[in-house]
Amino acid sequence: MDDLRELYQETILDHNQSPQNFGRLEFSTHSGDGYNPLCGDKLFLTLEVHDSKVKDIRFDGSGCAISKASASIMTTLVKGKTVSEAEALFDLFHELVTTGKSKTTNLGKLSVMAGVYKYPVRVKCATLAWHTLKNCLSHSNEVAKTE
Ligand code: ZN
Numbered sequence: 001m002d003d004l005r006e007l008y009q010e011t012i013l014d015h016n017q018s019p020q021n022f023g024r025l026e027f028s029t030h031s032g033d034g035y036n037p038l039c040g041d042k043l044f045l046t047l048e049v050h051d052s053k054v055k056d057i058r059f060d061g062s063g064c065a066i067s068k069a070s071a072s073i074m075t076t077l078v079k080g081k082t083v084s085e086a087e088a089l090f091d092l093f094h095e096l097v098t099t100g101k102s103k104t105t106n107l108g109k110l111s112v113m114a115g116v117y118k119y120p121v122r123v124k125c126a127t128l129a130w131h132t133l134k135n136c137l138s139h140s141n142e143v144a145k146t147e
Helices: 002-007 010-017 065-078 083-099 108-118 120-137
Strands: 030-036 041-050 053-062
Touching (some): 010 108, 053 065, 065 083
Antiparallel strands (some): 041 053
């Protein structure tokens, strides 16, 4: 089980214990729920988007270490980015956690999720925050599901 230990490396545990941007924005322009029935991860995102830029973002909810850490990392990466940059990050992240590879060498904080692709069940946990983000940005009020 060394691989699994590797998966729960320090960065993931750090983000799980002290999540960034945790809570809800009082005045949000976009919001949405995410739910991963396989693991029971629940997420609520609020965003403040102005001039096609993500000025602020918060997440709330309960879930496993991977889902929480991924949401925390996602919010730190997306904050301050334009909507199209955020969508490009989604694509980058999705490729990374489903194939373990990426076209980009400079993944920064995302690289901690590179080992996730070996665990299909965990991929759903890791992508939940990103799927919810994508739904929020496209103004969809549906609950984001990982299925
Ligand atoms: Zn989970």
